[in-house]
Amino acid sequence: MGTRRVLVTGCSSGIGLAVAARLAKDELRRFKVVATMRDLGKRGPLEKAAGDSLNKTLEIKQLDACCEASIKECVNSLPDRCVDVLVNNAGVGMIGPLECQSIAAMQELFDTNFFGLVRLLKELLPDMKRRQSGHIVVMSSVMGLQGLLFNDVYSASKFAVEGFCESLAVQAMKFNIKTTLVEPGPVVTEFERKVYEDAEKMDLSGTDEETAKIFREVYLPYSKKVFISLGQTPEEVLLTFIKVITAKEPPLRHQTNRLYMPMTALKHADPTGRLPLDTFYKMIFKHDVVFNATLGVLRILQRKAEKK
DSSP states (O other), rough: OOOOOEEEESSSSHHHHHHHHHTTOOOOOEEEEEEEOOOOGGOOOHHHHHGGBBBBTEEEEEETTHHHHHHHHHHHSSSOOOOOOOEEEOOOOOOOOOSOOOOHHHHHHHHHHHHHHHHHHHHHHHHHHHHHHEEEEOOOOOGGGGGGGHHHHHHHHHHHHHHHHHHHHHHHHHHHEEEEEOOOOOOOOOOHHHHHHHHOOOOOOEEEEEEIIIIIIIIIHHHHHHHHHHHBOOOHHEEEEEEEESSSOOSSEEEEEEGGHHHHHHHOOTTSSHHHHHHHHHHHTOOOHHHHHHHHHHHHHHHHHHOO
């Protein structure tokens, strides 16, 4: 297999930046990276991370996943419009009580997280079909498998991504195009920090006092504990990206965090859906000691895994 052109979206920070820089520095020189972002004014951190690979095995281009003209302009600027691997990483987050979220904000989130992917594939898929090759790698989330308290709209967007890709993957196989959904749990990035900073300052006057109290005094503190215990760095997630992109037969789904797998496994253990629902309810509202003990065990497992 020769050098493959990889188009990565959302490269101004976090996972997108880490993936683009790492692929560009591949010792075997297997990749030519097109690292894209909506605002080129934020290219500084990527340029620094890219180092000597900048303008050699990595080039930076403007691409707004919410704008069809921007996508087309970026793709048309590439030799033969060829993209061998699409890494769809651009996304936005949203947490908080449903009553406090505007419909306009929800639509904006879907416009990036779901329709951004759709726009990219409408542009790239016909060329991949003609070449009878390609790999679609999509940054999904464990929240595309398992809903989470106060993540209603974000989780819905990831469920949409999962259903879309699972459906499209069957057709893509006929054209020798691979599809992979990468599903991280919590990842410690600027993206996540910004979401939680905004949540702590959120105006909760639109909801009832009990819901506001649950959000402030239960959800936010618990979320911080989960991030401390289970959170991965972008570099850790990056390692799974490399495995997925270089695999001869890449999986349709790949969870990056083994410690989070028991959470998502609950859903498949009970077709009625009661088991995960009751488990999460009791962990959050009934058994604080059990919740903390569980995270303690997972922290120990995490340290053991890091030492291997």
